[in-house]
Amino acid sequence: MRATFIAYVRGYLSLTFRGGEVEAFLNEAVREGLRLWDVQLTGPNTGRFKLDLSDFYRLRPILKRTGCRIHVAERHGLPFQRKRILRRKVFLAGALGFLMGLFLLTSLVWKVEVDGTDKLSKPLVLAAAREEGIYPYQWIFRMKKMDELARGLLSRLPDAAWVGVERSGTSIRIRVVETTKPEDKPLASPRHLIANKNALVTKVFAEKGKPVAKPNLYVKKGQVLISGELGEGDHRKWVPATGKVYGLVWYVSTIEVPLTQVHRTYTGETAEKSYLILGKRGFQLTGYGEGNYTTSVTIGTPKMFRFRGFSLPIGWLKDTVRETEEKVYALTNEEAEKLGLKRARDDLLLKAGAGARVASEKVLSRREADGKLVLKVHFEIEEEITSQLALVETP
Template identity: 30%
Template sequence: MKNRWIIFFSGIITVKISGKGLERLLNTLTRNGLNIWHVRRQGVESITFKIKLTDVKEFRKYVRGSGLKVSFFKREGFPFLLKRLLHNSGFLVGAILFIFIILLLSNMIWGIQVKGADPATEYKIHKELDKMGVKVGRLQLFVENVEAIQRQLTNNVEEITWVGVELQGTTYHLQVVEKNEPKQPEYLSPQNLVAKKKAVIVDMFVEEGQAVVNIHDSVDAGQLLVSGLIGKEGQNVQVPARGEIWGETWYRSDVELPLKSTFQVFNGNEKRKYYLKAADVKIPLWGFGKVEFKEYETETNEKNIQFLKWKLPLSFVHETHRDREVETRIYSKEEAFRVAKEMAKLDIKNRLSEDAKIKGEKILRQSLDNGKVTLSIHFQIIENIAEGQPIIQGESE
């Protein structure tokens, strides 16, 4: 029968009629628009069929005075189900509370395990986690995702180089790599040290091998600096040449900076919304209404809801809408050249190793055209120019 769900919510009664004139009654019912179905004969003078609860009153009118015996022996559908639930409301409330408590406990943080960190660093990590709200007993739904936790720990705890964060069930597992971890000894095969680039040598420290250049020497890229062949002629021994050869090198940085520029900044206003998500449907829980900001950025944090060890097809969504404004920055000519010079230095530092130093600088060209500053700077850099090059089998000094 069509629309079975509608009939289910309206209620269904199974009716048994006994006596003579059954067919005549059935014809009367159908002729007057009453829906009956699942009609079955029960013996010679009895039949059963189903009828909607809403049609029972009308049915009684037609059966009254017919001399037939009528009994209602089966009740189905939502009205009767609700009645039974209300009758056993204590069990219903208990079951709902039990499921709710299990659901709540399944989505709480019950453990935080940190591996690879000494006690002092582990204490700092736990302190930082407390600031972020990642603590035992806190609901996972209101905690940042693992990527954000990992990023904040790496930025805020100076003692660690890297931390991996993984959520397994109700426990966060953190694997830490500390900065002060002892370096593993480096085992090198026999090699020479050669120049990485053109330079003038200003200082040198040879740990192993034979230096073949001196301070103030000018060298080209690929030129031999320290030989890995030591000993007398004909009795050479191959060793891994090691050391630092400091040379003066040269770099050029070109920077363009407009006097007037626009950019977007956050002004501190934000609106938060919370949803329960099932499939692609989001049901608002808190933070109703439209976002009234003209320009804004949305950050979404979605957490799956678990029941014991199973992930339910439900998730808790937290959206943060941050208001942003367009700012216009205008430099004077002097400010623009100063900022462009700082940008050039930053560009050079990003291209150098940490131990390299800027010895000097010289402005090659600076101009102001079409509202834009153009600056070219020549930098003198002191850096280690040595790099290893394997010794070819049979090579002699």
């Protein structure tokens, strides 16, 4: 029979007995209500058994009457384990300290993260979370339930459509879905849309106001394209004219393209140099005699030491020197013309703005001078030609 868990908690003994009236001893022990188990006879007048610790002193009168003698062979159970542990007080104190520290570390909020913010600033969300009791080093058991925290944050953030709060171990994650608001359009005063360049009108898109210009109409700079004046007499009304008018604008560009092009490429050879920066001076530490290439490019960024937000006049600079080589290419007149026209187109379209396009181009003249191809080119660029002209209402 194996010892039960209750016997282990109470404690029990493994005993050996010898001499006297063995059978009488066992019978009287049972009669007195002692719980014996694992009883074994190992000889004519010897044996062993197990007994609850609480019944040990009840054996004394029975032993006197039967003449038997007992010996404690082993001690089992929690009472004896406790005594051994108590002897090691330092170990016990360390174990308790470790368990207490582990409990404290897992009972605190160590990190608060915010996701989903675009218009709302994270410091604003964290400030609202602190008011709800969500902040680093807060006791987890002192916090409200996650759904209550989410409702509280939502009430403190009027620009949020939804707020969720999740806890994962010692970390709190706040997820925010922002409200979408229509863009506030600036108030516009009554105005005309006028031509900012001389052009031939190609397209008219009038959103508000009375279109004056029409396609294929030549307009001069300052001429009204879309009028902000509607009606006549007593029914006259002034509105901010809006829309777009496109027209062909003429440009004559002079383009110079060198017939000899020089391109610089990396060879793959590099060298590194490091410097100690003290104030405005640098002292080289490594890389002496390296990076002495015929042509090269040096790339480096200084890193200054900082202390509590202040930049100190001490730092470190690491330069990377890359060797380069120059390759010379000779262009034909056709290649140079193609390259020059492309550059001129890109420049004109960049100045003309979004939606512009090259309608036509014509080379007026081409000549060579000082190793360059000189082109004179006429361009027609279709671009938006509107500007605003504020109106003052007159009685």
